[in-house]
Amino acid sequence: MLTRIPARKELEQLGVYQPGKPIEEVKRQFGLSRIIKLASNENPFGYSPMAKEAMLQEMDKVTLYPEATAPELVEHLSVHLGVPGDEILLGNGSDELIRLITRSYIRQGDEAIMADVTFPRYETNVLIDGGSPVKVPLVDGVHDLEGMLAAITSKTRMIFVCNPNNPTGTIVGREALRNFIEQVPADILVIVDEAYYEYVTDPNYLQTLPLIDLHPNLLVLRTFSKVYGLAALRVGYAIAQADVLQSLTKVKDAFNTNRLAQAAALGALKDQEYVAFCRDKNAAGRHYLEQEFDRMGIRYFPSQGNFVLVNVLRSGDEVFASLLERGIIVRSGRQCDAYPDTIRVTIGTEEQNEAFIAALSDCLK
Numbered sequence: 405m406l407t408r409i410p411a412r413k414e415l416e417q418l419g420v421y422q423p424g425k426p427i428e429e430v431k432r433q434f435g436l437s438r439i440i441k442l443a444s445n446e447n448p449f450g451y452s453p454m455a456k457e458a459m460l461q462e463m464d465k466v467t468l469y470p471e472a473t474a475p476e477l478v479e480h481l482s483v484h485l486g487v488p489g490d491e492i493l494l495g496n497g498s499d500e501l502i503r504l505i506t507r508s509y510i511r512q513g514d515e516a517i518m519a520d521v522t523f524p525r526y527e528t529n530v531l532i533d534g535g536s537p538v539k540v541p542l543v544d545g546v547h548d549l550e551g552m553l554a555a556i557t558s559k560t561r562m563i564f565v566c567n568p569n570n571p572t573g574t575i576v577g578r579e580a581l582r583n584f585i586e587q588v589p590a591d592i593l594v595i596v597d598e599a600y601y602e603y604v605t606d607p608n609y610l611q612t613l614p615l616i617d618l619h620p621n622l623l624v625l626r627t628f629s630k631v632y633g634l635a636a637l638r639v640g641y642a643i644a645q646a647d648v649l650q651s652l653t654k655v656k657d658a659f660n661t662n663r664l665a666q667a668a669a670l671g672a673l674k675d676q677e678y679v680a681f682c683r684d685k686n687a688a689g690r691h692y693l694e695q696e697f698d699r700m701g702i703r704y705f706p707s708q709g710n711f712v713l714v715n716v717l718r719s720g721d722e723v724f725a726s727l728l729e730r731g732i733i734v735r736s737g738r739q740c741d742a743y744p745d746t747i748r749v750t751i752g753t754e755e756q757n758e759a760f761i762a763a764l765s766d767c768l769k
């Protein structure tokens with residue numbers, strides 16, 4: 405029987421997150437002995453042994469509630485990033501922080517500007533909180549910052565810049581982003597999502613943290629889910645001036661990051677050698693994939709992340725399905741709200757990248 409209690413009308417516009425098929429089911433369906441998952445931009449090398457040790461040390465304390473403000477992790481992040489501790493707020497993944505931002509700042513009818521092809525959580529959360537997403541098309545896969553400025557109206561409350569952009573992997577130029585931040589009116593929040601920050605190797609990438617002191621409307625998002633390899637533990641953080649973060653703190657759950665997650669993140673943060681190792685491996689893998697795509701004559705967006713969006717010159721859904729039969733899981737463009745003739749592949753280990761290229765060549769024959 406259907407419930408008689410109507411949900412908020414904002415929810416009518418929303419779909420339900422479609423999770424991928426469980427790996428075991430795919431194996432059984434196609435009689436495969438192994439699956440290579442290159443679908444969710446997870447770290448193929450796993451996580452630092454120092455994070456594991458830290459979690460093991462913490463195991464016996466899970467009876468106690470976590471520290472609500474994660475003081476030890478914040479203190480280390482503060483030193484690592486060179487920003488005061490009261491300018492850092494931890495979240496249950498950066499996903500939660502995006503929700504806290506829209507919940508704190510979006511009023512009914514407010515507009516939020518974002519790229520037309522970008523991380524879908526911005527749009528979803530703006531809609532849930534009664535706002536209107538205003539989408540500005542990417543130009544050659546890159547944020548059109550001029551176009552985003554031009555889209556500002558009296559209703560604009562916030563602008564999202566995903567840098568590098570998921571799913572295209574592109575970054576915006578250093579000067580262009582700096583000028584943009586300077587031109588956005590001070591009563592509009594600028595959110596720069598840097599989930600893939602640690603993977604960037606292009607020197608033309610803006611370091612945003614030094615700008616926070618000058619711009620009380622700037623908020624930067626980072627995460628332990630990608631290069632640190634701790635996606636399941638759900639730890640992200642926001643960096644912004646203290647009064648912005650105070651608003652988010654008011655709406656967050658008290659114990660939003662758990663004990664094991666805080667311990668693991670701290671252990672992972674202390675192992676910057678591991679981060680450098682993953683960054684180097686990823687850059688080499690990215691180079692390898694790009695060379696192979698060039699050789700195959702297919703185009704892709706130049707990526708600074710740990711994934712590449714490739715134009716497969718036919719339905720991305722079909723290529724997704726043929727790769728799946730061959731034991732390789734990617735995302736089709738449609739699955740990540742991007743162009744229908746693309747797939748997004750996460751950069752894996754050398755062996756995984758080679759298996760992917762072999763399978764893709766086979767599919768595109």
Ligand SMILES: *Cc1c(COP(=O)(O)O)cnc(C)c1O
Pocket residue numbers: 445496497498499500523566569570597599626627628629635638639640
């Ligand atoms: C993966 C990703 C996130 C989510 O990170 P969590 O910290 O795991 O919630 C945020 N933004 C972008 C652009 C991402 O690709």
